Amino acid sequence: MTSDQIQLIKATVPVLREHGVLLTSHFYKRMFENNPELKHIFNMGNQQNNKKQTALAMAVLAYAEYIETPEVLLPVVDHIGHKHTSLDIRPEHYTIVGRHLIASIQEVLGDAATPELLEAWTLAYSKLADLMAGHEQKLYIKQTERTGGWAGWRPFVVKQKVKESEEITSF
Numbered sequence: 001m002t003s004d005q006i007q008l009i010k011a012t013v014p015v016l017r018e019h020g021v022l023l024t025s026h027f028y029k030r031m032f033e034n035n036p037e038l039k040h041i042f043n044m045g046n047q048q049n050n051k052k053q054t055a056l057a058m059a060v061l062a063y064a065e066y067i068e069t070p071e072v073l074l075p076v077v078d079h080i081g082h083k084h085t086s087l088d089i090r091p092e093h094y095t096i097v098g099r100h101l102i103a104s105i106q107e108v109l110g111d112a113a114t115p116e117l118l119e120a121w122t123l124a125y126s127k128l129a130d131l132m133a134g135h136e137q138k139l140y141i142k143q144t145e146r147t148g149g150w151a152g153w154r155p156f157v158v159k160q161k162v163k164e165s166e167e168i169t170s171f
């Protein structure tokens, strides 16, 4: 990325943050309408009660500012990576999210979304996505290499079911 592009990102982060609720609701609405299969990954309870609704889009805004100093991002990338790998999030999901996020930025900014600005955001997102998906690939490999380890979905046979309490059942 050029320094002009980084400046462009830094200048638009506060504006986008100000329209955070609009940006986030545009983004999720768009994504779930066009890619309803993702509803199975996201906790839709979070979407309805607004609790964690802002996590994804707002995190992208926050981290894009540091795209030239990835060492600042590494601890947070590792933390999110553990959450993402527990949900089996894959590189192809990043492509879908990126498409809807950039389109939402364009919709929210309207005429202010110049081609240069959208190009800068597309680049920043793709750098962030590569960094995160790359780290997550390493976590998947580590999981697979553990004794009895695996990554993703696999069938299990339920041998026993124990009702531990009114609320908890062990399988």
Ligand code: HEM
Pocket: 038, 041, 042, 043, 044, 046, 052, 055, 056, 059, 060, 063, 079, 080, 083, 084, 087, 089, 093, 094, 095, 097, 128, 129, 132
């Ligand atoms: C650059 C892109 C992304 C960023 C910056 C990002 C950031 C985050 C953050 C900060 C959290 C909260 C972690 C915590 O619980 O402490 C999170 C959770 C989550 N992320 Fe991502 N994420 C990105 C991409 C994706 C993609 C591609 C998907 C899948 C399509 C995804 C799905 C989720 C889900 C399902 C959660 C759990 C919370 C929920 O159900 O809403 N994220 N992400």
